[in-house]
């Protein structure tokens with residue numbers, strides 16, 4: 001589990017200049033929200049989540065962010081990619097059963113949420129109503145367009161753009177941040193849980209909005225991103241107070257992780 005293994009890339013799709021999807025032949029099928037450590041010999045490793053829930057392949061929706069991901073970007077169909085895992089605790093599937101679900105994601109944060117949607121599609125009767133909100137900067141940043149079109153027909157799906165570049169286009173979407181448009185849906189929060197993945201500021205603003213609308217804080221889950229090295233709780237790189245994002249997460253309940261992030265930020269302020 002700790003040694004990277006070579007897998008074949010069977011397809012690549014360019015979504016934007018910065019984001020590419022790599023389909024990789026693999027039977028490992030991580031649970032939604034888990035991650036793998038992709039490894040580029042001589043350069044390093046980085047954690048990525050699969051955006052598919054499938055027993056024959058994993059899909060890596062990869063943003064070209066730096067050293068490792070730019071090397072991943074150069075890989076072509078037919079070449080090998082090395083990775084180890086899966087690691088971490090994903091979304092709390094057992095606790096979500098029977099609940100109405102509010103799935104919220106932005107940018108490449110849609111990756112783990114897309115895998116959760118595919119899990120739910122395969123186990124639909126286990127879950128209640130589904131509300132999905134995906135946010136992107138503008139039309140040029142929309143990812144997984146084909147899947148979004150399919151999900152729009154299947155679920156209560158809202159696509160929102162921070163700004164619409166072509167206001168008169170026939171793209172069906174909202175304009176604005178998710179926290180500003182979410183109350184257009186009359187969601188009954190009594191039996192709901194929210195699963196959120198995206199930039200931390202977005203997760204914070206959306207959570208505050210959901211709580212103001214009546215969702216309890218112990219029904220909100222964040223999928224966290226932190227710098228990682230080992231991926232299995234040994235190096236301490238991803239630590240937030242007494243929790244390791246790699247081993248105890250990356251999915252955490254809001255009421256557990258948020259106070260620890262706040263404490264960490266206050267401690268850092270005192271140091272500087």
Ligand SMILES: Cc1cc2nc3c(=O)[nH]c(=O)nc-3n(C[C@H](O)[C@H](O)[C@H](O)COP(=O)(O)OP(=O)(O)OC[C@H]3O[C@@H](n4cnc5c(N)ncnc54)[C@H](O)[C@@H]3O)c2cc1C
Nearest residue numbers: 046047048049062063065066067068069111225226227250
């Ligand atoms: C559990 C988990 C799942 C992830 N899933 C995905 C995914 O599905 N798709 C995807 O594109 N990205 C995902 N990421 C983020 C991805 O791991 C980072 O973008 C990547 O590690 C950058 O590595 P690099 O060597 O290319 O960049 P570096 O050269 O190491 O860094 C480039 C820049 O990115 C920042 N950065 C590096 N790592 C992280 C990080 N983990 N979180 C936030 N900022 C970071 C650095 O501060 C720097 O500004 C995930 C991260 C985690 C922890």
Ligand code: FES
Nearest residue numbers: 229231235236246
């Ligand atoms: S990445 Fe090493 S402890 Fe989490």
